[in-house]
Amino acid sequence: MAGNEHHTPEHIPLPGEPSVPELEEDETIAPRPEEAIADALRATPDTEPHVRLSVTSPPHTGGMSETQGSGHWFHRxxxxxxRWLSEEPKAALDAEALDSVVGAGGIPVRDDTTGDFRLGPEDQEYIRELRQSRHDEDEIR
Structure with a gap:
């Protein structure tokens, strides 16, 4: 046996004991910082509805109501x-836009060919529809 090898006797589990022993607290690897953040975020239940709200205006209001569009991250x-996203919904996000989108709850997608982050197709479509509805409202006035 070499000098730096450590021999551990084979563990035979008792009835009801897992076949793979659990690590003791002092045997674990130090957690990464993002694990602590993820644990903290998971501790708070997500109670927000997960539905995409329509941006089309009901005929009787003449405009988009506050509750129709305010649930989307874009409005935060x-x-x-x-303004920038409305003008360039397909453009690569610069650092400021990426930070703002993620901070508001958006989930950019990475372009595999360039490595740039962009808005996903659903978010691009949401912004196009929103821009069109605002344009239509301006023409009515």
């Missing part, structure tokens, strides 16, 4: 970012 970004 700054006006500057909203």
């Amino acid at each position: 970004t700054s006006e500057k970012i909203q």
